[in-house]
Amino acid sequence: MEGPSITLFTEEATPFVGKRIVSASGSAKLLEERTLSGERLKALRSWGKHLILVIGESVIRIHFLMFGSYRINAPKAEREPRLELQFINGGVYFYTCAVTLLEQPLDELYDWRVDLMSPEWSSRRVSSLLRGREHELVADLILDQDVFAGAGNIIKNEVLFRLKMSPRTKLGDLNARQRQKLVREVHEYSHLFYTWKKAFELRKHWLIYKKKRCVRCGGPIKIVKVGKLKRRTFWCPNCQT
DNA sequence: ATAAATGTTAAGAA
DNA sequence: CTTCTTAACATTTA
Numbered sequence: 001m002e003g004p005s006i007t008l009f010t011e012e013a014t015p016f017v018g019k020r021i022v023s024a025s026g027s028a029k030l031l032e033e034r035t036l037s038g039e040r041l042k043a044l045r046s047w048g049k050h051l052i053l054v055i056g057e058s059v060i061r062i063h064f065l066m067f068g069s070y071r072i073n074a075p076k077a078e079r080e081p082r083l084e085l086q087f088i089n090g091g092v093y094f095y096t097c098a099v100t101l102l103e104q105p106l107d108e109l110y111d112w113r114v115d116l117m118s119p120e121w122s123s124r125r126v127s128s129l130l131r132g133r134e135h136e137l138v139a140d141l142i143l144d145q146d147v148f149a150g151a152g153n154i155i156k157n158e159v160l161f162r163l164k165m166s167p168r169t170k171l172g173d174l175n176a177r178q179r180q181k182l183v184r185e186v187h188e189y190s191h192l193f194y195t196w197k198k199a200f201e202l203r204k205h206w207l208i209y210k211k212k213r214c215v216r217c218g219g220p221i222k223i224v225k226v227g228k229l230k231r232r233t234f235w236c237p238n239c240q241t
Numbered sequence: 242a243t244a245a246a247t248g249t250t251a252a253g254a255a
Numbered sequence: 256c257t258t259c260t261t262a263a264c265a266t267t268t269a
Contacts, residue, residue, distance in 0.1 A: 002247055049248075065248045067266045096265060098249080145249090152247050209247090210269095228259085232246075 003150020048149030134172030
C-alpha cells in the first residue's frame, strides 16, 4: 500500500479522533502489553507508508506492507483483523499489517520534509538528500523511503513513464533541471494518486503499470527488473529512452 | 489454479 | 565491518 492510501485513511477516520476506545481486539501482540480500551485516540497521522495512531500515552505504527488492508465500519467477512478498535461511533479494522509500538518522539523518528503527502514536504530537502547518489538508478531512488517517503512501485512506474525515462537511467544521467523535474513529478504524481484513489478511479489512470501496450505509441511494453531493488518495471523501449 | 505482487525486515552469506 | 541475498510474512488478482 502506497503513501496516498494511508493519507486517505487518516482522513476517512477523522470521526474517531478524540474519541475513547470502547474495545480493542485482534491478533496483534501489542495488545498483550498495552490495554488500549478506555484510552483516547488522540491523533491520527501518517508518514510515507506508515500510519501513526496516538492512543493515550502510546504511539502505534501500522505498516500494511504488500498485502495489508483496512476497513472502516465494515469489517471483512470471516476474517480476524490484526487490530480492531471500536469507538462509540464506529470502528476501524486493520488486516495483515505490522503493528509496532514506537518508543521515540515522532519528530525524532520522522523527517516530515520527505513525506510526499505532508504539507511540510520540501523539494529542497529531497534534492539535498539526492546529492552524492549520482551512481544510483532513479528507479531505486524513487523507492527509497528516506528520500521519497510514501512512493511505491506504482508511483515509480508511472513517474518514469511520464518523464519518458528509461528504467536504466541513473541520477547522474540527469542535468540539474531534469533532476528538479524528477523530484517535483514524484510529488505531483503522489497527489494525483491520492485524488484518483479517493474517486475509486486509480487504475483507470495508469499509463504503463500493468499495461501490455504503450498508450502513446501502441508498441509492446516490456517488464524488466533493474537496480538493487529489482522490482517490476514496465517499460516502453520506444517512448522511454 | 498457480504465480506473482501497491513492501519491509532480519538473518545469514559473501 | 559492510554489502548482498534470501526468506518470511500472508492475501488478492490475473
